[in-house]
Amino acid sequence: MNMTTTSSTSSKVDLSTIRQKPIIIALMLGAMVALLNETLLGNALTVLMREFDVTASTIQWLSTAYMLVVGVLVPITALLQQWLTTRQMFLTAMFTFLVGTLIAGVAPTFSVLLIGRIVQAIATGLISPLLMNTILIICPPEKRGATMGLIALVMMSAPAIGPTLSGIIVDSIGWRWLFYLVIPIAIISILIGMQYLQNVSEITRPKVDYISILLSTLGFGGIVYSFSSSGDLGWSDPEVYVTLMIGVIALVIFVVRQLKIDHPILDLRAFKFPMFILSVGLIFIVMMSLFSTMTLLPMFLQMVLLVTAFKSGLIMLPGSIISGIMGPVAGILFDKLSPKIIIIPGIGLVAFAMWLFSGINAETTLTQIILMHSVLMVGLMFVMTAQTYGLNQLTPELYPHGTAIFNTLSQVAGAIGTAIFISKMTTGTTKYMESSENPMEPVEKLNGLTSGFQGAFTLGLVFIIVALVVSFFLKGQKKKVKATQLLEN
Known part of the structure; x- marks a missing residue:
């Protein structure tokens, strides 16, 4: 049974009156503080374990x-938009983030701190x-690269500088200031948004399929939870593989349902565009590498x-600063050159860096790692x-769904x-130690860890x-006529 809510309301937006800069500034400030908090606690976890007397598995x-x-x-944001x-959604997100930050900052117990983090995460989502989506609407295609470059600066740099900032703040003024210091930025973003933010999207109020929302929650939530928990619990733990199976089954049913119902919460027609599929695949692999490196590299440095x-x-700060500089540069070049000329060399640089990382050892200097x-990062x-x-x-009606997919x-x-x-790092270390003649020797333990890290970076x-290889199949920018014809099929 399809549980739905309907409305015929639809509002057209006159984009000619839109003031782009204040809208972009408000949104970017909000995104910056939201994404920064995703990694801001990285170097504070040990301190918080002592503060609240909890284990490593709990603090994670x-x-x-x-x-x-x-x-x-x-996934639900495509429907919410x-x-x-735009104004309602932004202010709701930022007020929610502000509330979550205040809860976390004054948290007397670990449970209250966790609640604050969850409220913050709602805003980030x-x-x-x-x-x-707002950038896609207000910026013409020929200028999107430069603006998206600024977004890339926020999305890549903010999480990357989180560990550095947390180390400085925790050592100097205490962990609670990890939350207090972002409150003024959030307030400034809210004030700018209240003053200048206008609606830029068409409000259609489509039917709401609550079953799809439930399936989406179980599907994506189950998969993210199982993989996130596997590091601590191991794949043999029922909590891990059962949630993974639930997630996969729910996601399959979700996909099938989206293709059959009239008003999907996530319009999968976006995958009718071959170059969109290739782009999603590239970003998926790149984000795997980014998040993994942000985890592995500090571990290698410390262990x-x-x-x-x-x-x-x-x-890790110089790389983050350089990436912040190069983000807008890459966007500007994207507007002027063929995508292949930008993307393929970029992947080549990532591959070169990964090759260098696969050979790191105890003799590698800090300058080399920087x-x-x-x-x-470049x-x-x-x-x-x-x-x-x-x-x-x-096409424009698929923008919210495309951004939600990414x-x-x-x-x-x-x-x-x-x-x-x-997992690869752990198994590599274990395999080396099992073959070692003197596994209790400190040098061998160090060699075992090095072997594990080298194996992970090689992967x-x-x-x-x-x-x-996938990037060589990219083509030039799509022709609007062909894209429209493809959607109509």
Whole structure:
């Protein structure tokens, strides 16, 4: 039975009166603080374990729950953007984020802190797709690359500088300031949004299929949860493989249902465009590499090179700064050149960096790691233009669904990639130690860890090579006539 709500309301928007800059500034500030919080607790987890007297597996829920909520909520944003105005959705997201941040900042117990993080994640799940969809509407295709480059700066740089900032803040003024310091930015974003934000999307209020929402929640939530939990519990744990099976089954039913009902919450007609499919595949692989490297590299620095958490954050800061500079540059070049000229060299740089990382050991200098990480981040900035390329293939009515697909799969890619790479690192270390004649020797333990990290980065290189092969099938920008004809089929 299809449980639905209907409305015939539809509002056309006059984009000629839209003031682009204030809208973009408000949305980017909101997205920056929201995405920054996804990794901001990275170097504070040990401190929080002592503060609340909880175990490592318990404290990880501060990250796992955040990723889980975002992964569940993003698919529904395509529907929400057809029911709520841009202003309503943005202010709802930012006020929600502000409330979550306040709850987390004053949290007297771990449970209250976790609730605050979940409320923050709800806001993140709303704001990221809203930002991308708004840019697609208000910016003409020939100028989208530069604007999307700014978005890439936010989406890639904000999570990347999180560990560095958390190390500085926790060591100097305490973990609660991780939340207090972002409150002024959130308030400024809200004030700008209240003053300048206008609605840019057409409000159609389509039917709401609640069964699809339930299936989406079970599907994406089950998959993200299972992969996120596998690192601590292992794949043999029923909690992991049962939730994975539930997630996969629910997702299959969800896909079938979206193709059959008249008003899907996630319009899968976007996958009728071959270049959109290729772009999604590229971004999926790239996000796996990004999230995994953000996890593996600090671990290598702290476990093998024995640097502090604060210092490991500083080591990764130059790459983050460089990526922030190169994001807009890549976007501008994307507007002027063929997508292949931007994306393929970008993947080549990522592959080169991964090849270098696959050979790291205890003798690798910090300068070498900074350079390798910087090359990786520059390459990723160029590859991220594939997202703009993919969305450009779609017609306007599919923009919310295309952005929801990209954002959802980015969260899924992060969970899957982190689980796969950490598992590879662990099994590589175990295999080396089992074959060692003196497994109790400190040097051998170090060699075992090094072997595990090398194996994980080698696996990353394999994934990137696959992406490189896929990138050669990319074509020029889509022709609107052909795209329209394809949608009508």
